[in-house]
Amino acid sequence: MTHAYHVQRWTRRSIASTALIVALNLALLAGPLLLSANAVDHLTTLFVYVMLAITWNALAGYGGLVSVGQQLFFGFGAYGAIRLSQAGVPVYAALLLGGVSSAVLALIVSSFMLKLRAGEFAIGMWVLAALVQLLVSLDPIVQGATGTSLLALNSFAPAARRADTYWFGLLAMAGVALLLFLLLRSRLGAAVQAIRDNEEAARSVGVQVGRTKRIIFVLAALGAGMAGAVWLATSISFQPNTYFGVQWTAYMIFMTLVGGIGTFEGPILGAILFFAVEAGFGAQGVWYLIGIGAAAVGFALLLPQGIWGWVERRYALRLLPVGYMLNLRGGEAGRQRGFARRPSTKPPAASPASEPS
Amino acid sequence: MFWLNQFLQGVLLGGYYALLAAGLSFLFGVMRVINLAHGSLAVLGAFIMMVIYQTLGISPLGGLALMLPVMALLGVALQFCIIEPSLKGGALVPLLATFGLALICDNVLFSIFGADTQSFAADIGTLSYGSWAIGGIFISQLACLVFAAALLVLGGTQLLLSRTQIGRRIRATAEDEDAARLSGVDTRLVRAATTALAMVMVGLAGAALGASGSFDPYAGGPQLLYAFEAVVIGGTGSLWGTLIGGIVLGVAQGVGGALNTHLSQIAGHAVFLVVLIARLYQGGALSAYLRRLRMRVA
Numbered sequence: 001m002t003h004a005y006h007v008q009r010w011t012r013r014s015i016a017s018t019a020l021i022v023a024l025n026l027a028l029l030a031g032p033l034l035l036s037a038n039a040v041d042h043l044t045t046l047f048v049y050v051m052l053a054i055t056w057n058a059l060a061g062y063g064g065l066v067s068v069g070q071q072l073f074f075g076f077g078a079y080g081a082i083r084l085s086q087a088g089v090p091v092y093a094a095l096l097l098g099g100v101s102s103a104v105l106a107l108i109v110s111s112f113m114l115k116l117r118a119g120e121f122a123i124g125m126w127v128l129a130a131l132v133q134l135l136v137s138l139d140p141i142v143q144g145a146t147g148t149s150l151l152a153l154n155s156f157a158p159a160a161r162r163a164d165t166y167w168f169g170l171l172a173m174a175g176v177a178l179l180l181f182l183l184l185r186s187r188l189g190a191a192v193q194a195i196r197d198n199e200e201a202a203r204s205v206g207v208q209v210g211r212t213k214r215i216i217f218v219l220a221a222l223g224a225g226m227a228g229a230v231w232l233a234t235s236i237s238f239q240p241n242t243y244f245g246v247q248w249t250a251y252m253i254f255m256t257l258v259g260g261i262g263t264f265e266g267p268i269l270g271a272i273l274f275f276a277v278e279a280g281f282g283a284q285g286v287w288y289l290i291g292i293g294a295a296a297v298g299f300a301l302l303l304p305q306g307i308w309g310w311v312e313r314r315y316a317l318r319l320l321p322v323g324y325m326l327n328l329r330g331g332e333a334g335r336q337r338g339f340a341r342r343p344s345t346k347p348p349a350a351s352p353a354s355e356p357s
Numbered sequence: 358m359f360w361l362n363q364f365l366q367g368v369l370l371g372g373y374y375a376l377l378a379a380g381l382s383f384l385f386g387v388m389r390v391i392n393l394a395h396g397s398l399a400v401l402g403a404f405i406m407m408v409i410y411q412t413l414g415i416s417p418l419g420g421l422a423l424m425l426p427v428m429a430l431l432g433v434a435l436q437f438c439i440i441e442p443s444l445k446g447g448a449l450v451p452l453l454a455t456f457g458l459a460l461i462c463d464n465v466l467f468s469i470f471g472a473d474t475q476s477f478a479a480d481i482g483t484l485s486y487g488s489w490a491i492g493g494i495f496i497s498q499l500a501c502l503v504f505a506a507a508l509l510v511l512g513g514t515q516l517l518l519s520r521t522q523i524g525r526r527i528r529a530t531a532e533d534e535d536a537a538r539l540s541g542v543d544t545r546l547v548r549a550a551t552t553a554l555a556m557v558m559v560g561l562a563g564a565a566l567g568a569s570g571s572f573d574p575y576a577g578g579p580q581l582l583y584a585f586e587a588v589v590i591g592g593t594g595s596l597w598g599t600l601i602g603g604i605v606l607g608v609a610q611g612v613g614g615a616l617n618t619h620l621s622q623i624a625g626h627a628v629f630l631v632v633l634i635a636r637l638y639q640g641g642a643l644s645a646y647l648r649r650l651r652m653r654v655a
Binding site for chain 2: 060064066068115116118119120122123127128130131137138246250286290293294295296297300304
């Protein structure tokens with residue numbers, strides 16, 4: 001007996017599931033060739049939801065930064081795409097760069113927004129989104145609340161446009177997901193979770209807090225910006241009120257909380273569930289939104305680890321491993337409760353920012 | 358004269374923002390909870406007030422006397438059903454839970470009242486348009502009343518916290534909950550009372566919103582932003598700072614709006630950001646200066 005335990009990341013099961021997910025993504029590439037136009041449109045919408053969910057989760061679940069202003073990056077990505085397209089950039093390049101422009105915006109605002117704490121950061125982001133929405137509305141191209149359209153896309157035949165947008169969405173989603181997966185498995189992934197759990201302690205063991213937070217914030221903005229660009233490609237029209245609406249953040253919160261905040265697989269499951277719920281009840285209008293809100297409250301209070309978090313803990317199931325497993329004597333014990341990672345909803349050290357009067 | 362007028366109107370508008378922000382600031386100060394449903398609950402208060410007028414047709418003051426206890430009860434329910442359980446989950450869960458609550462509140466109001474913009478300015482008689490003319494400047498009586506209400510709420514809270522038994526208990530709970538409980542304070546009850554009190558302030562703000570302006574089921578989001586901006590501009594945790602913050606925000610919006618109607622909101626948000634950045638970068642120097650100033654005054 002040399003070792004009583006060994007650290008393990010890949011299990012046989014997670015290798016199989018990861019391979020399966022990669023294969024599924026490759027199979028999805030054939031979508032426009034096999035599926036009906038309607039199904040292609042629906043799947044493109046699903047890609048947008050997945051991007052929104054996984055990047056919000058990266059920010060809140062792994063980084064501990066709850067933002068209710070991610071619509072800022074969603075809207076700005078779409079706006080950037082319109083601006084670039086009007087300036088003569090080829091339309092799909094403009095969409096890609098539109099998403100990137102959100103990341104650039106995030107890099108700029110991160111210098112002061114990331115100094116805010118918890119709730120201040122959450123609403124501060126919303127204020128910023130409201131401000132940018134107003135500024136974008138002032139742009140003569142946008143024509144105030146009336147909005148504008150991505151006219152360049154109209155030059156494509158509808159079928160070709162649908163397929164191209166689908167592939168663009170799929171690649172954007174796979175790219176963002178892969179980036180996030182690699183990032184969370186790297187040193188940086190451990191660093192960002194350390195900051196979430198206790199910022200002071202993380203700093204004291206040498207984590208570069210500012211830089212780490214900034215990277216995750218910019219990446220989350222990139223995902224939301226790409227989502228906005230894909231959404232623009234599917235709907236063509238752009239109105240500041242809808243693209244910068246806080247409902248996008250409501251959807252992100254719903255998907256992440258229901259699926260499982262702080263797990264990699266959870267938000268993907270949440271996005272699929274949200275997609276199904278919307279298909280089933282979206283026509284109900286307000287009652288559907290009330291249900292979304294009630295589910296968010298219910299999951300936050302009663303099942304904070306979400307559906308996937310619960311499954312993961314109960315069955316020790318990892319499909320896309322970003323953490324490590326501690327296998328005690330290689331056997332049963334590790335399966336049962338040998339996770340090196342903890343559930344995500346732990347309280348960050350409460351830091352009294354100012355004394356109450 | 359024009360600019361003086363804009364400035365004065367901005368100050369009066371700031372009174373409303375201070376009233377709106379008082380509840381948010383109070384709840385944050387005592388429980389470290391930022392209630393994302395704050396704006397939506399203020400709008401709910403305005404709707405309750407409207408229903409009271411339309412069904413009972415009683416005086417403005419009577420309507421207020423009916424609505425505020427309802428809001429206080431809602432506050433107790435909010436505390437026990439949402440805030441109390443969410444506090445156990447860490448600092449982020451209250452944000453998520455109250456955001457969900459805001460979504461529910463907005464859409465329930467929408468399903469009952471529709472998207473129409475509402476106002477009960479017509480139900481409060483001459484108060485809605487009465488004004489004093491002072492040297493060519495018209496000062497609205499209602500705006501003065503709202504300003505006075507803000508002063509009363511902020512001053513009253515200050516007195517309550519510093520002079521009364523419940524105030525001491527609230528401060529003790531805010532300072533160190535475990536120690537407060539060890540000394541025999543029922544902290545659960547104190548926190549319920551705190552939320553109830555905050556909701557009464559929210560109700561007052563809702564009444565002011567409905568009487569002086571218009572509101573619709575989705576007006577809650579912007580109200581939350583204004584309240585938050587007033588709190589941050591004035592410095593979190595300070596009730597009188599909230600008044601200053603509200604006035605700065607109101608003046609910025611008034612002056613910005615006078616330049617160009619589009620600029621009103623932008624100026625408000627921009628001032629907020631500038632203050633935020635200034636506070637972050639010279640945080641040490643600025644707050645040390647203010648502390649010295651406060652000590653000299655005290």
